[in-house]
Amino acid sequence: MSRATPIRDGAIIAVDWGTTNRRAYRIEADGRVGDAIRDDRGVLAMAADDYPPALAALRARLGDLPVIASGMIGSTRGWHEAPYVAAPADLAALAAAALRIDDAGLTIVPGVSLLTATRADVMRGEELQVLGAIAAGLAPADALFCQPGTHNKWIATADERIIDVTTVMTGELFALLRNHGILAGMLDGVVADGPAFRDGIARGAGTCDLGSALFEVRAGVLLGRRTPDDAAAYASGVLIGSDVGARAVRGQTVHLLAEGALADLYEVAIEMLGGLTVPVDATAAFLGGVHHLRSHLSE
Structure with missing residues (x-):
C-alpha cells in the first residue's frame, strides 16, 4: 500500500x-x-x-x-x-x-x-x-444465512468458512412480472403480510410447477377467487414460498442478514414453513x- x-x-x-x-x-x-x-x-x-x-x-x-x-x-x-x-x-x-x-x-x-x-x-x-x-x-461458525434482495442469497458456513451459496432471482422475477407480460397491470397493489401473501407462500412452497402457480394469479382475479388488490401480495408469496420451500428450512435456524419490508416477508415465509429466524445486523x-x-x- x-x-x-x-x-x-x-x-x-x-x-x-x-x-x-x-x-x-x-x-x-x-x-x-x-x-x-x-x-x-x-x-x-x-x-x-x-x-x-x-x-x-x-x-x-x-x-x-x-x-x-x-x-x-x-x-x-x-x-x-x-x-x-x-x-x-x-x-x-x-x-x-x-x-x-x-x-x-x-x-x-x-x-x-x-x-x-x-x-x-x-x-x-x-x-x-x-x-x-x-x-x-x-452468528455461529456453522450456520445457514439468508440475504434477501433482488437476487436472494442462501449461504451455508462450516468452521467459519463459506461452503455453499445459492442465488435465487426472486426479486428480479417479481419486478419483471410486475412490469412486463400478462401479469403487468395486475401487480400494482401493496405487498405485505396477510392472508393473500400467506396463501401464496403455501402455493409456492407446495409446487414444482412455478409457472402454473404464477398464472393462477391472473386466473384467480378473472374468476373472482382473489381481489385485484391482493394479486401482488399473492404473487410475491408464491415466489418467496417457492424460494424458501426449496431450501427445506423446517427445523433449521436461518440467520437473516437484512432489514426492512423484504426481510420481514422472508421471516414470515421461513417461520411459516417451519424454520426459526435470527436477525443479523447487515451493517x-x-x-x-x-x-x-x-x-x-x-x-
Missing part, C-alpha cells in the same frame, strides 16, 4: 460498493466506527474515470486513509476485476486473494464462487458480511468483516 498508515494497524475507510448504492465508513484501529457516508454512487452510476475522484472525495470527508472496498467495484462492471475465491473460503482466503491498487491506496475484496459437477454460483459483497457476522460473534456484519479481514492482510 502506498500510503504511510499500515492497513493492518491504523484507521481505514471501509466501502460497501454495490450495484446501485455505496456505503463508506471510517473504522478506527480498535474497530470503532466514526463518520459514515451513504449515497447512490453504486457502480452503475460510475465510469472508470470516476473512481479516482470518488476515492479522493471519500478521503476528504473520512480521512486520508487506506481504503478497503468490497462488492461490485471488483466485478466486470466495476473499476478493477478481483477474481473470485473458490468455496470453501474464509477471511484469510479473501485477504490472500485481495486485489491491491497501490497508486490508489485501495484494496478490493474478491467475491466467492461455487463450481460443482451440477451447479455454478457467485457472489460479491455478501461473503464479507457472512464471515464478518461470524467473526463479530453475531455490523460488514464492519466486523472488514475489521477482522485486515488482520490477515500483509503490509
Whole structure:
C-alpha cells in the first residue's frame, strides 16, 4: 500500500460498493466506527474515470486513509476485476486473494464462487458480511444465512468458512412480472403480510410447477377467487414460498442478514414453513468483516 498508515494497524475507510448504492465508513484501529457516508454512487452510476475522484472525495470527508472496498467495484462492471475465491473460503482466503491498487491506496475484496459437477454460483459483497457476522460473534461458525434482495442469497458456513451459496432471482422475477407480460397491470397493489401473501407462500412452497402457480394469479382475479388488490401480495408469496420451500428450512435456524419490508416477508415465509429466524445486523456484519479481514492482510 502506498500510503504511510499500515492497513493492518491504523484507521481505514471501509466501502460497501454495490450495484446501485455505496456505503463508506471510517473504522478506527480498535474497530470503532466514526463518520459514515451513504449515497447512490453504486457502480452503475460510475465510469472508470470516476473512481479516482470518488476515492479522493471519500478521503476528504473520512480521512486520508487506506481504503478497503468490497462488492461490485471488483466485478466486470466495476473499476478493477478481483477474481473470485473458490468455496470453501474464509477471511484469510479473501485477504490472500485481495486485489491491491497501490497508486490508489485501495484494496478490493474478491467475491466467492461455487463450481460443482451440477451447479455454478457467485457472489460479491455478501461473503464479507457472512464471515464478518461470524467473526463479530453475531452468528455461529456453522450456520445457514439468508440475504434477501433482488437476487436472494442462501449461504451455508462450516468452521467459519463459506461452503455453499445459492442465488435465487426472486426479486428480479417479481419486478419483471410486475412490469412486463400478462401479469403487468395486475401487480400494482401493496405487498405485505396477510392472508393473500400467506396463501401464496403455501402455493409456492407446495409446487414444482412455478409457472402454473404464477398464472393462477391472473386466473384467480378473472374468476373472482382473489381481489385485484391482493394479486401482488399473492404473487410475491408464491415466489418467496417457492424460494424458501426449496431450501427445506423446517427445523433449521436461518440467520437473516437484512432489514426492512423484504426481510420481514422472508421471516414470515421461513417461520411459516417451519424454520426459526435470527436477525443479523447487515451493517455490523460488514464492519466486523472488514475489521477482522485486515488482520490477515500483509503490509
